[in-house]
């Protein structure tokens with residue numbers, strides 16, 4: 531399988547190249563040249579497979595010749611063997627039509643583990659072949675940092691530098707990062723906000739003094755391999771509920787549009803998806819874009835669902851590319867307009883294409899806690915504030931009653947204990963597998979919020995390219 535950039539001018543890459551590249555050199559994102567498609571009989575034959583086997587089967591067409599089918603299966607067994615539930619992503623029934631897809635049984639309690647556990651293994655596999663070294667630099671306001679650190683800790687040929695805004699992540703989130711003591715993991719607590727940390731990371735990707743010496747890689751969802759791994763749980767849950775003979779709808783708590791784009795990919799591959807509901811909090815750029823065609827960034831408001839506090843959703847570009855006839859030059863011009871004005875209008879083709887499959891809804895603070903309370907009082911389930919946005923949108927949807935709606939449960943409620951306790955009076959316990967988190971030793975370097983301090987730190991601790 532070949533990967534092309536959404537902006538049309540970067541060279542096509544194979545799966546290995548796209549996995550290691552992150553962003554394309556023309557500023558676009560890599561997507562497969564075409565969507566592989568399964569027949570109904572092929573999908574039906576996947577029913578009942580163990581998760582790791584299903585994962586290998588769904589991902590095989592994307593991986594192409596870069597891994598043998600046997601090696602791919604070994605990697606999926608290793609990645610998903612670390613999950614605490616044997617089903618990996620179990621479905622829980624809430625009432626006659628609503629289901630929760632629990633994506634938080636990985637090591638750091640959020641859905642990002644599903645993709646990052648595999649990505650860590652792919653990095654090690656591909657780098658080991660060529661003896662290259664990768665330097666991952668990222669900024670986190672919470673879940674990505676801990677999931678990425680857990681995925682690469684102790685792996686060969688990779689060093690990770692994760693910046694977080696000092697004092698502005700929760701105790702659980704900080705400790706999930708700083709208690710990982712592997713020598714290839716560097717936590718940097720930066721004076722300032724998440725945006726300050728993120729700006730320093732972006733500057734480093736464009737700093738030729740750094741990129742000349744180090745191969746700097748990305749672990750956020752601009753990386754295609756992450757989205758590919760997320761396609762699998764759409765298949766797993768739909769098969770459980772009767773696909774391919776029955777259509778299923780999904781409600782997806784959305785920030786950067788990565789998770790819900792994986793649902794779109796699943797539908798392009800032949801899974802009968804009745805609807806994808808894009809659920810946002812009050813940071814609702816996607817809700818406005820999908821309901822009115824106007825994609826315009828406002829300012830970020832802090833909410834109880836911080837992993838969705840986002841104004842610009844990088845992966846939306848992948849959908850616009852696909853719906854706009856895959857015209858890289860036209861999309862590059864459209865995105866340049868957005869970058870200049872912080873606003874753009876979707877074309878008719880993009881708008882009509884999106885409304886054929888997607889709908890959207892936003893949840894404010896009261897609606898989020900209302901959904902947490904509803905799940906607790908009616909179904910005895912504690913859900914986190916991100917999942918609550920999804921459930922709010924699912925319950926409000928106007929879909930035919932015969933279509934089951936699966937809400938993606940993106941984080942464990944114990945990761946966001948305060949808002950859950952405020953809504954229900956019930957404080958979720960940390961799962962046993964991370965129960966000693968508050969007894970573990972922490973390691974973290976405090977840095978001033980200036981770029982040269984961060985660049986100096988990375989340069990003196992990273993391993994040059996080759």
Ligand SMILES: *Cc1c(COP(=O)(O)O)cnc(C)c1O
Pocket residue numbers: 640641642673674751783784785786787788789790837838916917940941
């Ligand atoms: C990252 C995250 C999201 C948003 O996912 P996207 O792929 O960025 O849309 C939702 N919920 C939780 C808990 C997350 O960590």
